[in-house]
Amino acid sequence: MARIGIIGSAGRMGQALADAIAAAGEVHSGGVDKGDDVLALARSSDVLVDFSAPAALEGNLDAAMEGGIPIVVGTTGLEERHHWLCDNAAEQIAVLQTGNTSLGVTLLAHLVREAASRLGEDWDIEVVETHHRMKVDAPSGTALLLGEAAAKGRGIDLASHSDRGRDGITGARKAGNIGFAALRGGSVAGDHTVHFLADDERIALSHLAENRRIFAKGAIRAAQWLIGKPVGRYTMPEVLGL
Structure with missing residues (x-):
């Protein structure tokens, strides 16, 4: 079973992600929010799923890189700099960033x-x-x-x-x-x-x-798919084989 860590776990999306992990038969390795230790979560997980905030993205990517694990970024409101950060991280780990995980x-x-x-x-x-x-x-x-x-x-x-x-x-x-x-x-x-x-x-x-569960379900499927992938930047269409 895959160990999936949630960044941004306290909100409604965080709970939906936890439910989706259980429904998929995987292990919820923990969750973090503002001020928590993302690196510790990375070290106890096989993949991270980030639905936090644009301001936190750089630190979250750094933790994923230091932990040597892939990350799914579903945070919205990203700007050009954030996409550059994803590109940079994708030189060391597998990164899947999307504006929608449905x-x-x-x-x-x-x-x-x-x-x-x-x-x-x-x-x-x-x-x-x-x-x-x-x-x-x-x-x-x-x-x-x-x-x-x-x-x-x-x-x-x-x-x-x-x-x-x-x-x-x-x-x-x-x-x-x-x-x-x-x-x-x-x-x-x-x-x-x-x-x-x-x-x-x-x-x-x-x-x-109709319900945010669809985003959580897609994010967890993306996380499962991303585990074991080579270094690089990936997209949701690849998860569906499009």
Whole structure:
């Protein structure tokens, strides 16, 4: 049985991860939160799963590297520097970082990329996401993941081809850009729809998360898959063999 350690164990996601570890028949080797000894957890685990905060990522990666074990990073709200830290850690250990650990979202991103690669620029792409009122970052990590999938399908750079926060007199929509809209309210675990809109027809590809258990289940499957992998940076599609 694999020993799986949880970083960010006190929250609702931490409890969902602990339940998913038990359901998978693996061993929950412990959990840590702000101020706790991550290195000690790394040394008693076969793999770490991090759902803490962007500010803690560097220390968590350092602990994983010192402990010589792989790590799954599901923390959202990461910036360019955090991705550089993941790249750097992946030179010494196996790192799987993703904006969403849901297996359904992973497949959705694959479908979005396929659709974007086959539909021309006369099809506009809009990513719409809804989350609970307590979520602090927007667009969500999943929305950005889906936007990146669409951009890769189109062969463009998302950073220079995205529209966010439209307000006022914005002018006509710029052809080829990918739009984002974020809704917040209630207790929604996470709904995402990628709209492909052309003259006279539309396609909508959606994923609706009813419970955070789906993220925990996917994260634990990713953790099981990551154990024993060579040094490098991995993605959720690889877990599904996509």
